Amino acid sequence: MRHRLKDVAERAGVSVKTVSNVVNGYVHVRPNTRARVEEALAELNYRPNLSARHLRKGRTGVIALAVPELDIPYVAELARHVVTAAAAYGWTVLIDQAGGRREQERVVACGITDLLIDGLVVSPSALTAEDLAGLDGTPVVLLGERVEHGPADRVVIDNVAAAREITDHLIKLGRRRIAAIGPQRTDEGTSARLRLAGYADALRAAGLDYDETLVAPASAWHRADGAAAMRSLLTSGVRPDAVFCFNDTLALGALRALHEAGLRVPGDVAVVGFDDIEDGRFSIPTLSTVAPDKERIAHLAVELLAIRLDGDRAAPARALSAPYRLELRESTRTP
Secondary structure, eight states, rough: OOHHHHHHHHHHHHHHHHHHHHHHTOSSSSSHHHHHHHHHHHHHHHOOOOOHHHHHHHSSSEEEEEEOTTTTTHHHHHHHHHHHHHTTTTTTEEEEEOOOOHHHHHHHHHOOOOOTTTTTEOOSSSSSGGGGGGGOSOOOESSSSSSHOOOOOOOOHHHHHHHHHHHHHHHHTTTOEEEEEEESSSSTOOOHHHHHHHHHHHHHHHHHOOGGGGOOHHHHOOOHHHHHHHHHHHHHOOOOOOEEEEEEHHHHHHHHHHHHOOHHHHHHHEEEEESOOOGGTTTOOOOEEEEHHHHHHHEEEEEEEHHHSSOOSOOOOOEEEEEEEEOOOOOGGOO
């Protein structure tokens, strides 16, 4: 049996309005009255009717999250944080996989009406500012730098600075032939392009040449792609003494290929990744990486949706930056 505010009020001996004030967190309730109401809430195991609350505000209580691939560990970990952040607002999260396809991302961003969801968080791979011209008024928040000057709010990290710092870490270890695994030859590879720029900046600042033979493209960023790119570097006669992989799954694949080739990490080749996925904390050796604050990214994205829903939806788009840090582990730590 689902209890109502009226039931709680009768149990506590107060008015329904007083119970509502306590449930909604109003501060102007006497301490002893609040204590009686909270006791009655606990005894009756009262749960707010969020559906009714959302309907009164003209909302559904549902937001959506669109990502490129659900089986990428970074995406899965970020999605978990988005669900947690949304729960603080009483929101349910629908998750869709766009597959990195521009048309599918456009349909998701512009084709879901506000009759179904209150807002949308998108991690785009191919979406453009022009694609967002058809937004129907539903608040949209983009993750990453893919669309820099569009009409939607964004949450970003500084990919160039992060890539520069992790590459500089390798340089300070005395490594001079530093390979890069993960550049992409398509317009959709925004993160790859920015991380490559940071890598090149670090080399230039250290007086090292940018060597194309040390740059291994990867059309996708899965473990198999990292292993294949690493094997390609080794069989071509290139012998790097360090490798910057543009995400951790690429790095895990590279670790496997180096092991198969009989090379020691980090003794022969130091390896770093990007994303700080949980797998990297349990690999052998554990993986040094760039750790974006995924919890903060999710919190900022959901908060931007809440601000739009409660405020001026026509206000200029905002870009908020989330922090990152370097997590230095065994793959670059010599005894």
